[in-house]
Amino acid sequence: MSLADARAHVPELIAVPHDPVADHAWIDRLALGCHRYTPLVALDAPDGLILDIAGAAHLFDDEAGLIDDAETRLSRLGMTVRHAAGPTADAARALARYQSRPAPDEVQAVRRLPVAALELEPEATTALIRAGLKTIGDLASRPMANIAARFGGDATTALRRILGDAPSPLDPRIAPFPIMAERRFAEPLGSTAHATKVLAELIAETGEDMLERGKGGRHFRATFFRSDGLARSIDVETGHATRDTGLVMRLFAERMDGLADPLDPGFGFDMIRLAVPRLDRLGATQLRLEGGEARASDRGAAMDELVDRMTIRLGRKRVRRLHAESTHIPEQAQLALPALDAPPPQPWTMPDPGEPPTRPFHLFDPPQPIEVIAEVPDGPPHQFRWRRATHAVRRYEGPERIAPEWWRRRDNGGLTRDYYRVEDVQGRRFWLFRHGLYDEKPDPRWYIHGVFA
């Protein structure tokens, strides 16, 4: 039926464009909220969630209590929920999606499911029904070999999974973390200040756990579950493994201050969870002679904390260290990498004694075009114009010819560059190059690539 037809039948129809991305974002938010029930939550795209509640149901008295709680919360968010519990993930999924008739127990319920629950090709499903095999139970009573011969291996696998004879592994949305601590509240916490206090306790708790294992956290994730079923995760990362509650709390405070949309308790948080997704080795610290922790590395620690704080405030790509790359293409000879988890430093090219520097202090990337007057076409520049100012060249050295990396690129790497180190009459030193030799290109352009000290 077309939209026009539908509107003719039902004039008050509300039509909304299909937005799969927004749908996915919403189901993902719901999934985050469902982490309150179990750490193992899998997305069943596009409209389902699978929760592994083995060993988690007792927190809500029993399975029925947990399901009731989930249904209440989700319906409060305007969701209509079809739910089912089953012995395996695939069985539960099939029950939730295809169950139409009540059954005395789970086994019977599964056997009464229609064969469509196998989700085979439409032709295969039709063929099964034509053959008189209308339910899973009908199919299960046949020899597996016959089904495999007629409908392929997929049909038997799907059947065995639903019946629980074959494992149906879950692909959790977030892999469960080895170290986690959580607090549930009978009465929701209405203020963010209280929530941060609880967070500090949780950090101290995970700190003790990590101390026992000789580990420290590199990444902390706090998840605040609101009583209306939604949740919000906040992450902080550190450059070095840490168990220091004060430090992690300062980082969280920094992060929360910088949030574009602040943490909103709504009707209150009823659960807060702290997970440590990334761990590193961290031994115990030696105590000082008169008590308290050793302070020999205080300055290094202060610097690390500064890097962490700035990274949280500005983002990973804004706090960087420079790394050497082994190439002679000037703009690729350095890499600016996040200081938070920078690799060990590589050695730099050391200067030749007695020689002036051949590389500039500041580099333009991309190089900026200039207009050059040279005495002879492939000779050194005599005068050049850059940023609306003319510079008369008094001294020069060059060319330093840098060939392209022909082994890396299909077009032989582009053009050869002739670099000149020039000094103008005012004593400013520049790094200019002609992009292309005269036999490579008829009228090569000139660029300024850097400025020397």
Added chain:
Amino acid sequence: MRESSSPLAGLRKQIARLAADGGPASRPAEGRLASGHAGFDAAIGGGLMTGKAHEFFAADALDGTCAAAFAALLALRTPGKAPLIWLRTADAANRTGHIYAPGIAELGGDPDRLLLVETPDPRMLLACANDAIRCAGSAAVIVESWGKFPLLDLTAGRRLVLGARDAGTTLLMLRLNAAPTPSVAETRWSVAPAASHMLAADAPGAPAFDLELLRWRAGPAGGRWRLDWNHDDKSFGHRLGETPLPGPLLSLPARRTLPAHGAAAA
């Protein structure tokens, strides 16, 4: 009882003091950033004082590299591995160019000591500068700004200076394309490039700087120096390839005024 415990208490106090400042090795050398140029250092009492703020003005927009290099070299001259924190706004790379580590390595500095921080705007630059300056253990904090920088008023400057004093860090303010305004800095310099000493075949030589002391809180201003960087002995003492004088053959005046370089001379 008293007699036996007091030497113990004294020792404890001594240990606490040693532990508090990290031992003698970590203390900055005499609290000065020296250039290695005898005349220059002597004229300002041994170098730029640590725990203070110093301003470097580049009169012309094109001289920004020169001022930046001078400040960086002064900080990277200090021995050890203490990081040099360099704060700039994100648009600085388009104006003065990216800080180029191979160039710094060729000048004899260690680029691994650099910690680059780019901020989205000048307000954040100031906030991060306040944080960085309060973090002890850096060789220096360079704050690079472009243009007038009205946010850096006397109050903001005073806050930075107090932070530097408490943590014992040194603040090097790079004021590119800006004219000097009243500030709380200890010294204020105008930096411009000087014509280098020519090498064979008319090639440009090692970096040369033309420095003018515009203001000095602890003494008279107005000196002008020409400093040549020598990356072999990492100092501004004497220029590259020139052997130092064997003894005190020439008496160098404490402060000398060179004739104008650059445009005026040309």
